[in-house]
Structures are given as structure tokens and as C-alpha cells.
Amino acid sequence: MPEEVKESAEKRRERWMEREAKKADTKAGGRKAELSERAKCDICGKEVEEGEYINIRGKILCAECYEASLENEMADIGAADGTGAG
Numbered sequence: 449m450p451e452e453v454k455e456s457a458e459k460r461r462e463r464w465m466e467r468e469a470k471k472a473d474t475k476a477g478g479r480k481a482e483l484s485e486r487a488k489c490d491i492c493g494k495e496v497e498e499g500e501y502i503n504i505r506g507k508i509l510c511a512e513c514y515e516a517s518l519e520n521e522m523a524d525i526g527a528a529d530g531t532g533a534g
């Protein structure tokens with residue numbers, strides 16, 4: 449006969465506290481991300497928002513500079529498709 453496992457209130461609280469602790473953790477980390485939402489292009493100095501720039505090896509590149517860098521460092525950054533007939 450299988451034993452019925454009931455979670456005690458104490459255990460529930462324990463789990464809840466664990467959850468809260470994790471939440472606080474991500475909150476602290478999320479704050480940092482919020483701060484870095486805006487960045488400055490390392491090459492042209494243009495201010496860019498999240499989604500408008502790309503972080504490559506710690507360098508912030510705006511879309512334009514990223515494209516330019518792609519042409520320059522094609523082999524280095526991503527040589528996924530070598531033959532691209534445009």
C-alpha cells in the first residue's frame with residue numbers, strides 16, 4: 449500500500465523561501481542587465497539600445513559597424529556559409 453506523502457506547511461514554507469531567495473538573486477542580476485540596456489558602439493560611438501547592437505567578445509558594435517566588421521573579420525567571427533551567392 450503506497451504511502452500518501454503530504455507536504456507539511458513547514459516544508460512548503462521552506463520551498464517558498466528558497467524561491468524568494470532565487471528571485472532576489474535574479475533581481476540583482478536583472479538590474480545589471482537593465483543598466484546595460486543602452487550601450488555605446490565601440491567603434492563609431494553611436495548610442496544603441498538593446499537589440500540594436502551586438503556584443504562581440506566584450507565589444508559593443510552597432511548594426512552598421514557589425515556589418516563592417518563582418519566583412520573585415522569574416523573568417524574570424526563566423527564562417528558559417530562560405531559560398532553565398534547574393
Ligand SMILES: [Zn+2]
Nearest residue numbers: 489492510513
Ligand atoms: Zn558603430
